[in-house]
Amino acid sequence: MNSETAGKIRGMVRRATLKNIKDDGQTQTASIEVADGVWRDDVEILQPYGFASHVPEDGALAIVLAVGSDEGDLVVLPIANPSKRLGKLGEGDVGLYGQHGDRITISDGGTIELQAGESVSVKIGGVTFKVSADGVDITGGHVKHNGKNIGDTHIHGGVIAGGDDTDVPSN
Numbered sequence: 001m002n003s004e005t006a007g008k009i010r011g012m013v014r015r016a017t018l019k020n021i022k023d024d025g026q027t028q029t030a031s032i033e034v035a036d037g038v039w040r041d042d043v044e045i046l047q048p049y050g051f052a053s054h055v056p057e058d059g060a061l062a063i064v065l066a067v068g069s070d071e072g073d074l075v076v077l078p079i080a081n082p083s084k085r086l087g088k089l090g091e092g093d094v095g096l097y098g099q100h101g102d103r104i105t106i107s108d109g110g111t112i113e114l115q116a117g118e119s120v121s122v123k124i125g126g127v128t129f130k131v132s133a134d135g136v137d138i139t140g141g142h143v144k145h146n147g148k149n150i151g152d153t154h155i156h157g158g159v160i161a162g163g164d165d166t167d168v169p170s171n
Contacts, residue, residue, distance in 0.1 A: 018030040
């Protein structure tokens, strides 16, 4: 193998530091350092379908491919940031996480744990279910327990003045 061919093969795959990550176009792009002090701008970052992230730049690293050994046709594989990594997962566990400790962990044993610094919201149509340090808020729709309406429109029968209890909700 001659030195030109060997150089092209060596240059096809490299580790790069990233900065100027942009997420405002059809694809995410970044500036990458391909050699000491040599930067390429607006290089496309490939992301798996159905998952997107905008990695913090402090410590962002990635593998860069020169497609067809063409230094003018670079692509960045999904980015890592070791300083923000979740870590300490058990074998078979899966984690989704953000840089401030928010996370979803799916354990091999069948448990899903969700941890958030502020709140967790579930929105479906006109209904919002929000859990925060202040409690649980449900907005829109209705709330049922064992088929009975326990929301603000439920009706009790057997109401008697005084200290007696009412019947269970009838709707």
